Amino acid sequence: MNSFTTLTKNFLKPSFFSSKLFCSIVTLAIGGCSDKSIEEKEEPLVVVTTTHLSDLVHSLAGDGVEILSLMGPGVDPHLYKPTSRDLSSLANADLIVFHGMMLEGRMGQALEQADKKGIQSIAATSEIPNSLVLSDGNEENDGHVDPHVWFSPRIWSLCVKTVMKKLIELDPQSESQIRDKAKELLQEIELINKWSLAQVARIPKDRRKLVTSHDAFRYLGKDLGLKVIGLQGMSTKIEAGLADRANLVDFIKNQHIPAIFVESSVNPAAMHEIAKESSVFIGGELFSDALGPRGESVVGPNGQIFELDSWGGMMVHNVTTIVEALGKSD
């Protein structure tokens, strides 16, 4: 609208002449000479894809790096499409941390090429041994692996180490700080792991069944001893068919499942209908493919407070919600 006024105003501001932009105009005008020499070096920019990774990098590097998260809370990574600015930020990134295992779909495939293009990038899941990875458990095994590894404290610890090594490579001066923080984080993960196991032990054995929107919780189920059933497959791309729904309703009725769960990043409509049809209640909202909103917290092991937008908060919230809903006596 008032593009011209903004432009002229910015030109008149003294800060404009010292800004990056002015430098770059000058650079372009002079041509050739490197941009980096003029521009004062700020903290390195780390671009991450999912909220889990944003939290992970933040816990490790703290304020030592600038973090840009492409997917906000409540964004479904299977369906995410990068916008113009997201892509521009990739060009400027000093390091790109992505999840890998096809979680980001097409963008993940492209990011795997980034290394060859001279942009530092790392898939957080790149060092997980194949023996720990679950493949698609459905009848037609199409070679996809289940990417939702953050629900397994053991595997997530491996991801922490992978990202830690890369961050040290990026900023060797803060190696000891990053190592200390990684140690703290690994202890926290272990603490939550033990606490979760103790919590799940409170649910009667025959009720340890988790019914959710999509097949995201198989690692959680494996680690905590819950049987996991998802309405949709592993990717949220394909909507559940009518037969899937009918089967699930039958299953819930036959198995006397007390509660089913919706997910924060998947449309809950189908699960609400299923809850109605099979007359069970919705046990609550779980965080599956994205962490929780910022500024909310939950009380975890030893009365410790966990932010919902952190890995710990996500795990504590999910376990508490599951235990409360399934552990309730009729």
Next chain:
Amino acid sequence: MSKNKQAEEPFIPDFDAVDTFLTPWATQAETAWNGQIVTMGVLVSLACGLIGSFIVVRKLALMGDAISHGILPGLALAFIIMQSRALFPMFFGACLAGLLCSLCIEWLQKKSILKPDAALGLTFTTFFAFGVLLISLYGGNAHIDPECLLYGEIGLIPLAENLSIAGIQLGSRPLVSMLVVTVLVIVSIIVFYKQLLVTSFDYTLAKTLGLPVTLIHYGLMLLLALTIVSAFEAVGVILVISMLIFPSVTASFFFTRMPAILVSSLPLSFVYSIGGFFLARWLDCSIAGAMVLVASLCFGLGWVFGPKGGLTWQLLHRLKHPHPSIIERTDQYPIKE
């Protein structure tokens, strides 16, 4: 600190000229990155626009849509036979299937009582369904997902693998192959201009002149298939289809002669690509979507203000010649030889 971009943004962000127009070129990395995106946009619009001019005149505007879906079985078969996603077999399979699809459409139109649009819709959906079937039956771990094929992302071009021939780095693979195809399209149009023109406008005349009408038609279809195959995987089908139609249709509001329309696809492709890039930057949305939106806007402007049959022109014409019988009928396609 981590920045969350979800924090209460207005539906339409404020327009910030500096951020929209200058920030994308602030660093060398960004300039190189965004430059590749804009270049790809120009190449795709140009190649598609040139081919599209002939396609639209032949009343086959949706042939692009048909071919882009019809290539799926070719991709699937190439994968099943080669058991790899190697570039060349996939490319070859796709072109072959695209060509076959257009042959079938042509054949159905001639040999049955079907209307052209029905023949088109029937054929390409059959082809597409066959492709889906092949993938689900034999694709195994193909990772060919029809959705992935149909919605490429032009913004990821800078991350595509580099093409190098004899050790010389040529640049991003989709960009290089699109450049080659664009040059091929331009050269073919220059060399076969007369033949393309006559067969497109006057089938009977072309026949009497003894031109190989069918051969020329299939040559054009092959060129169309080539363009679509090299463009769509990188930029998505919607962009390809719209770029086949928009440039020539928009230009036809300003010029009536074919050479002028062909030449005007060059400035139009720059407008689409650069305009779309900045629009996407401002609204922070998909670049391909914004490019098509800019193309629609240009079409709208041409339709309202265009001197050749635009709305304003029609109104003025009506005021000058109030008697209804004098009003020129404009339901014929406006492009002339």
